[in-house]
Amino acid sequence: MNISIFGLGYVGCVGAACLAKMGHHVIGNDVSESKVELINQGKPTIIEAEIEDLVREGRESGRLEASMDIQYTVDNSDISFICVGTPSSREGHLNLNYIYGVARQIGEALRSKDSFHIVAVRSTVLPGTNKAVGEIIAEASGKERDKDFTVVSNPEFLREGTSVQDYMNPPLTLIGTDNEYAEKQFRELYRDIPAEFVSTDIEVAEIMKYVNNTFHALKIVFGNEVGNICKALGIDSHKVMEIFCKDKQLNISPYYFKPGFAYGGSCLPKDSKALRTLAHDRYVETPVINAIDPSNEIQKQIAVDIIESKGRRAVGILGLSFKAGTDDLRNSPIVDVAEALYGKGYDIQIYDRNVRVSQLTGTNSDFIRAKLPHLHQIITDDLDAVCSECDVLVITNKEKEFAGIPDKYPDKCIVDLVRQFRELDYDGNYEGISWANINTNAAQDRPVERNMLTTEY
Ligand SMILES: NC(=O)c1ccc[n+]([C@@H]2O[C@H](COP(=O)([O-])OP(=O)(O)OC[C@H]3O[C@@H](n4cnc5c(N)ncnc54)[C@H](O)[C@@H]3O)[C@@H](O)[C@H]2O)c1
Known part of the structure; x- marks a missing residue:
């Protein structure tokens, strides 16, 4: 397939090199001349395990190139990935200027392109951003979403340090779209990736990265609070958490993860309160554990x-x-x-x-x-x-x-x-x-295979 990637930083460089390795033709695009030059010299724009070989091989095979010319990049690709940065402000708001800027540029380039184009937002963005990207592209191109182009959400889950491995072996491949053709193209694009392909609503896909990363942060903080309590009691917390993780039925499992009503019964309120009080008696601060009951x-x-x-x-x-x-x-x-x-x-x-x-x-x-x-x-x-x-x-x-x-x-x-x-x-x-929007997404009525429904949950 012919792919373009806007933004050749961590996400874009790894994506470009890996997609070229998977046999696709990839054009990288960046506002930074030096990053474009690096790729064209067969060198990565970042330091990561395995990336040097992949970029060099991509260049040698003729499947990887980079350009600053937006028209050329769009004309010679069918799918454009947006991988530009989304820095946050001091208050935590996302700066989407780069995303919207690229969307406008892609839209302007699409004016003179006849074939259907898919724009995939790979950067981490808040729900609603893909819709805005579609509106910007429609305005700039004078074309119609889902007739001439579409926008899908395809969030990136890689971790720096192991990014190539993570790209090739993700926990799942997630795409948010209401466009059947785009879904088919993405199944084809990622056919060699050995992970469940999950197609879902655009806004569900958009929020996933935030939910994942917040949960990862929660896991770390919870583990640390348990560790601090254990230390105060002279208990080896690593043994505790090792055994905790062996329980794949209730602890490390989909169990208890369904949004719904408060917990109750004779055990959860009593025992979480006991642990909280124990920590308090030992002067161990446990703000996350303390917040459980008020949240309930x-x-x-x-x-x-x-x-x-x-x-x-x-x-x-x-x-x-x-x-x-x-x-x-x-x-x-x-x-x-x-x-x-x-x-x-x-x-x-x-x-x-x-x-x-x-x-x-x-x-x-x-x-x-x-x-x-x-x-x-x-x-x-x-x-x-x-x-x-x-x-x-x-x-x-x-x-x-x-x-x-x-x-x-x-x-x-x-x-x-x-x-x-x-x-x-x-x-x-x-x-x-x-929860909101039960059965309000028209795409869910279509007879497309939607793995989400078969995922055990
Ligand atoms: N770094 C990670 O581990 C990681 C993992 C998953 C998701 N993400 C998300 O992916 C996005 C990109 O992250 P990153 O770490 O690769 O950022 P980065 O800052 O390393 O790279 C962004 C690139 O976009 C380029 N750029 C900016 N405006 C452009 C434009 N108009 N046209 C073309 N290129 C442009 C910049 O020059 C830069 O090279 C962010 O939303 C981030 O949150 C990052």
Whole structure:
């Protein structure tokens, strides 16, 4: 394939050399004359393992060249990667001037090009940037997005130091597009890369890099805080974390990663509090671990705010225990939501097939008596009665019996705290606690193979 790469820094130089190695014809473009000269002399613009050989071989094979001529670069390629820098301001805002500047230049060059062109944003950019890049290109070229050109998001995951290895063996190949042709071209482009090819919405792809890197930062800080607590207790933290990482079911796994409602139950709140207190008693500062509980409380408040925002007084809560299939109400986060709404005078009805007030015993009974002393008056085992009498239905667990509610009660406001529905078209009366746009992307209706749906999660 004929590829152009705008920006020959870390990302651009590695991408150019690796794509040439994979058999594509690559033209690099940079505003820096010296970087263009280096590539044309067969030398890399950066210092990285393996890159020298790759650039030299690319030049020798005739598959790699560099130019400062934008028209030449665009005319002789079908896919242009934007790999220019996106520095951040002191306050953390991204400077997208380089991205938008290149987009304008590519657009101007496209004016006189007849064939379809794909522009791929490889730089790390915030959600919405690809859309703006498309608008700039359309304006500068006088052409139409998805008819004459398209813009896709194809974020880069490499780490400096191991960038060539990372490029050739990424954890996955990610592309955000709503254009079928672009998706096919990218599958072809990366066919020799031994990683799952994931095609998704543009904005999902755009935010992934930020989510990944923030999680990586969180992992480091969490490991360090655990280490500091262990050190204060005379415990070898490396042994602790080594064993922690052996648990691939709950610790290093997709488990617990679904955005949704607050955690509860008898273990997570109690044990995280105990570790926090232990650290405090030893004068170990653990701001990240300390922030877990306040974040969890905010999630409960968000649920209350969403329910209140519906402007209806009759609220049906479907599921009261802390998860499906149990009658354990202790520290069930929805109990706090029900308590808050009840205190504000909402007309609450609760349905939970597993909870029989008369059969609650011990700490379970004590907990609920302290929080919702009138529970016996507002809880019922008649799901249909709650659904027909209430205006807002709050779904708090994944009991199968809730699956048919949108079809059966089409005029209700549904507040979903657990992503009971994977995809749904419900006329705007549906709101998920921590997700948006269920089934609003037209591309998802197309019969293209979308690996995202098959990814175990
Ligand atoms: N460096 C990394 O490890 C890494 C990894 C993943 C993603 N990223 C992201 O990739 C992007 C690029 O990062 P980098 O480290 O390669 O940056 P860099 O500063 O090393 O390279 C950017 C290059 O773009 C060139 N440039 C600027 N304006 C241009 C224009 N109008 N036309 C052509 N070239 C132009 C600059 O001269 C420079 O050579 C950033 O968004 C970064 O966040 C970086």
